[in-house]
Amino acid sequence: MQSSEPVLEEVKLFQSLAERERYENMAELYAIIVATEQLERAYVKDWVSQADYTPACSKLIAQYKSILNLVSNDVPDVQKFMADYKLNCPAAWKRLQTGVPITVEHATVTDHDPSKSAKYVAETVQNFITLIDSLKLNRHAVDEIHPILSDLMQSLSNVSTLPVDFEGKTKLLEWLINLNQMRASDELTADQVRQLLFDLENAHNAFYRFLSQSS
Incomplete structure (x- = not known):
């Protein structure tokens, strides 16, 4: 007696190593988005500390930017990719679009150690100078500017005495x-x-004014 059950045939998703790599890269993008959503929700619910959240989020953002370079031809629109694969991850989308952890976007420093404060001020001044010098030396590519600007935003956020509404930070965050x-x-x-240099120098001067008023 022959079985009436249908014969299941193996379906291959790819026919070559190149196709396999494409699918693996898109799977990696999917995983990064999901992981970022979970991390954002965990931080909001206070399930993960600021000390653990910030480096983990920064790492996911860096991985996201790297994987985008690999899937640019297959995923020209990340929002459409999320819709196609039923990814309901609004917190991840906002964070990945912003490109910085929420602890950098909104100052949430809890460490008021005076010795560390002096260190953060020095780092901030150095990051201002490094970025301004880089632009004046004709280093205008995104991958040359973004890391330094990100470090500058992080160091600004680490200065616990800096006002939340510091005039320079909002403009630099937009950049x-x-x-x-x-x-x-x-x-x-x-x-x-020219505009970025103008905004940087204004923020730099405002930071010095803040330091002189605080001393």
Whole structure:
């Protein structure tokens, strides 16, 4: 007696190593988005400390930017990718679009150690100088500017005495978000460089005014 059960045939998702790599890269993008959503929700619910959250989130953002370079042809629109694969991850989308952890976007420093405060001030000044010098040396590619600007935002957030509404931070955050939405190989136009330098120097001067008033 022959079985009436249907014969299940193996379905191959890929026919070559190149296709296999494409699927693996898209799976990696999917996993990063899900992991970021879980981390954001865990932080909001206070299930993960700020000390653990910030480096973990920064790592996921860096991985996201790296994987985007690999899937750019297959995933030109990440929001459509999320919709196609039923990824309901609004917190992850906001965080990955912003390009910085929420602890950098909104100052949440709890460490008021005076010795560390002096260290963070020194780091902030150095990051301002490094970024301004880099732009003046014609280093205008996103992958040259973004890491330094990200470090600057982090060091600003580490200065616990800095006012939440510090005038320079909002403008620099806007630049960081804009850079995060560009490709690593993109370069700023001459007008963009001029405006970024203007905003940096204004923020730098405002930071010095803050330091002189605090001393």
